[in-house]
Amino acid sequence: MPGHLETLLAFDRQYQRDQQQSPVFLHRRDRRYALDSSEGQAPDISRWLAQLHAIGSHGADRYDFPEIRFWxxxxxxxxxxxxxxxxxxxxxLLFYDGGQQINVTVILGFVLLQLMLAxxxxxxxLAGWQPWAPLIHSLQQRLQKQQPSPALxxxxxxxxxxxxxxxxxxxxxxxxxxxxxSVxxxxLAFGWSTxxxxxxEAWHRVVSWVALPWSGWLPVASPSLDLVEDTRFFRLEGSGVDTASARWGAWWPFVAxxxxxxxxxxxxxxLAVATVDLRRKGRRALTRHPGYQALLWRMETPAVDTGADTRDSGKLPEDHHSATVTVPHSPLAVSWAGATADALLPGVxxxxxxxxxxxxxxADRDTLAxxxxxxxxxxxxxxxVTRSWEPPTAELADFLEDASEQLPGVTITLLPVATEPGQRPDEQKLGQWLRFAERVGQGVRVAAAETQEAAHGVQ
Incomplete structure (x- = not known):
C-alpha cells in the first residue's frame, strides 16, 4: 500500500464489504491466503489487501479515498x-520608516513566540488532543457531502x-x-531598544546565549559587546549615540x-517527530480496528468442512422455480468485482x-450511465458477469435495482462463471444464483454455458 493512512482506510472499506459475506466464505478465503503466504513471508495486511484489490478492481481505483483527497x-x-x-x-518586522531602527528585541520576542507555538x-x-476536530469535521462534510470515515x-x-x-x-x-x-x-538598520x-552588558549576555549554537564556528553572526553598546536607540530624537551608519546593518547575520x-x-x-508519531498511531489504530483480530483469527484457525460425505451434500436445494437461460447474443456487459467471461461473450x-x-x-453509477x-x-x-463460487451480496442486489431504474426496457441477465473458462458451473452453485435472481425480481435471469438449447427463461 502507498501509505499507512491508505492501508487503514482500505482495510476499513474491505471490512465494511465483508460484513455482507458469510463467515464461512471469509474464513476459507483468508485461511487460504495465510496458507499460500506461509511458504514465503508471514501474512501481511498490506499484501492481503493488495491481493483482494487485484482481483476485485482496477489498479487505478485501489487507493482513491475521499478522506485522503480532503486532507x-x-x-x-x-x-x-x-x-x-x-x-x-x-x-x-523589517518595516523601516526612517524614524527609528528595526528593533531586534521585537524580533527575538517573535522568535520566542514561534518556538512556544511549535x-x-x-x-x-503527542497527547492526542483534538481542539480542531469539530471545525474539520464540519468542513469535511461540507466539501465531501458525506460523513468522515470513523477509522481516521x-x-x-x-x-x-x-x-x-x-x-x-x-x-x-x-x-x-x-x-x-531585503538584506x-x-x-536595513537594526538596533535594540527596551x-x-x-x-x-546584560543585553550582550542575552544575545550571546541566543547565538550559542553557532558562535564557535560563525563568529560574524554573534554580536560583540561593542556592537551592542553602539546600536542601542531611543524613540526620542537626539537621545541616541553617535554611531556609524554601517554599524546599524551589522545585526543581520545574527537575525538570520x-x-x-x-x-x-x-x-x-x-515535523519529523509528528510524522513518526502519526505512523505509530496509524499502526495502533489498525491493530485496534474491530476487524483486525477477526482477520488474524481466520488466518490462523484451520477451516473445517462438515457434512461433505452425506448423501445429499451435492444436491441442489429444491426451493427455486426457475432455470438458466442461454447467454444473450452481443449484449451490453459489465464485470462485477472483476469477474471475466471472455470465452462466453464473443463479439463484446x-x-x-x-x-x-x-x-x-x-463509480458504479457512472458505469451505468x-x-x-x-x-x-x-x-x-x-x-x-459474476463468479459462481462467491455468494451473491446485498451490494449486487442494489446495483441490479439501480440498473433496472437507469436502463429501462433492458433485460438483465446474471452470468456466473466457473473456475474453468467456458465451463458450466455445477448445479449447487447455480442454485444460489437462481434463488438470488428470484428474490431480486426486476426480471433478472441467470445464464450459463450450454451445450444445447437452454430451458425457458425466468419471468
Missing part, C-alpha cells in the same frame, strides 16, 4: 497560507499536528528568504541565524466496464 487539499491550503504569512510577517503543537499531537477519528490530532508543523516550517523558510532578499536589495533599565536555528530547525525536528468489447468490488457507489449511452434497438440485453 491533501486541506494541508496544501494550510501550507500555502503559512508561506504567504511568512512573507507578510517578515516584511512587517512546542505546544507538538505536545498537542483517532488520528485527527496527529494529522493536524503534522500539517501545522509543515505549515510552520514553510512559514519560517519564506520569512528567512524574505529577510535575505540584498534594501539598506523600556527596562537594561545595561549593554536566530531565525534559522530557533524557528526553522525546531520546526523541521518536530474488452475489457468489460466494472462495478462492485472496491469501486465506489459513484455509460452503458445507458450504448443502448440501441438491437442491444437491450445487459449481462452482469
Amino acid at each position: 491533501r487539499r486541506f494541508s496544501n491550503g494550510f501550507i500555502a497560507a503559512g508561506a504567504l504569512l511568512g512573507v507578510i510577517t517578515m516584511s512587517g 512546542l505546544y503543537t507538538a505536545v498537542q499531537g 477519528s483517532p488520528l485527527l490530532g496527529p494529522m493536524m499536528t503534522r500539517t501545522a508543523q509543515t505549515a510552520g516550517l514553510v512559514f519560517g523558510a519564506t520569512a528567512l528568504i524574505t529577510l535575505l532578499l 540584498v536589495f534594501q539598506d 523600556t527596562l533599565d537594561t545595561s549593554a 541565524m536566530t531565525w534559522l536555528a530557533w524557528i526553522i530547525l525546531p520546526r523541521a525536528i518536530l 468489447d474488452k475489457p468489460l466496464p466494472r462495478a462492485g468490488g472496491a469501486q465506489s457507489l459513484q 455509460n452503458l445507458a449511452h450504448q443502448i440501441t434497438e438491437g442491444r437491450r440485453q445487459l449481462v452482469v
Whole structure:
C-alpha cells in the first residue's frame, strides 16, 4: 500500500464489504491466503489487501479515498497560507520608516513566540488532543457531502499536528528568504531598544546565549559587546549615540541565524517527530480496528468442512422455480468485482466496464450511465458477469435495482462463471444464483454455458 493512512482506510472499506459475506466464505478465503503466504513471508495486511484489490478492481481505483483527497487539499491550503504569512510577517518586522531602527528585541520576542507555538503543537499531537476536530469535521462534510470515515477519528490530532508543523516550517523558510532578499536589495538598520533599565552588558549576555549554537564556528553572526553598546536607540530624537551608519546593518547575520536555528530547525525536528508519531498511531489504530483480530483469527484457525460425505451434500436445494437461460447474443456487459467471461461473450468489447468490488457507489453509477449511452434497438440485453463460487451480496442486489431504474426496457441477465473458462458451473452453485435472481425480481435471469438449447427463461 502507498501509505499507512491508505492501508487503514482500505482495510476499513474491505471490512465494511465483508460484513455482507458469510463467515464461512471469509474464513476459507483468508485461511487460504495465510496458507499460500506461509511458504514465503508471514501474512501481511498490506499484501492481503493488495491481493483482494487485484482481483476485485482496477489498479487505478485501489487507493482513491475521499478522506485522503480532503486532507491533501486541506494541508496544501494550510501550507500555502503559512508561506504567504511568512512573507507578510517578515516584511512587517523589517518595516523601516526612517524614524527609528528595526528593533531586534521585537524580533527575538517573535522568535520566542514561534518556538512556544511549535512546542505546544507538538505536545498537542503527542497527547492526542483534538481542539480542531469539530471545525474539520464540519468542513469535511461540507466539501465531501458525506460523513468522515470513523477509522481516521483517532488520528485527527496527529494529522493536524503534522500539517501545522509543515505549515510552520514553510512559514519560517519564506520569512528567512524574505529577510535575505531585503538584506540584498534594501539598506536595513537594526538596533535594540527596551523600556527596562537594561545595561549593554546584560543585553550582550542575552544575545550571546541566543547565538550559542553557532558562535564557535560563525563568529560574524554573534554580536560583540561593542556592537551592542553602539546600536542601542531611543524613540526620542537626539537621545541616541553617535554611531556609524554601517554599524546599524551589522545585526543581520545574527537575525538570520536566530531565525534559522530557533524557528526553522525546531520546526523541521518536530515535523519529523509528528510524522513518526502519526505512523505509530496509524499502526495502533489498525491493530485496534474491530476487524483486525477477526482477520488474524481466520488466518490462523484451520477451516473445517462438515457434512461433505452425506448423501445429499451435492444436491441442489429444491426451493427455486426457475432455470438458466442461454447467454444473450452481443449484449451490453459489465464485470462485477472483476469477474471475466471472455470465452462466453464473443463479439463484446474488452475489457468489460466494472462495478462492485472496491469501486465506489459513484463509480458504479457512472458505469451505468455509460452503458445507458450504448443502448440501441438491437442491444437491450445487459449481462452482469459474476463468479459462481462467491455468494451473491446485498451490494449486487442494489446495483441490479439501480440498473433496472437507469436502463429501462433492458433485460438483465446474471452470468456466473466457473473456475474453468467456458465451463458450466455445477448445479449447487447455480442454485444460489437462481434463488438470488428470484428474490431480486426486476426480471433478472441467470445464464450459463450450454451445450444445447437452454430451458425457458425466468419471468
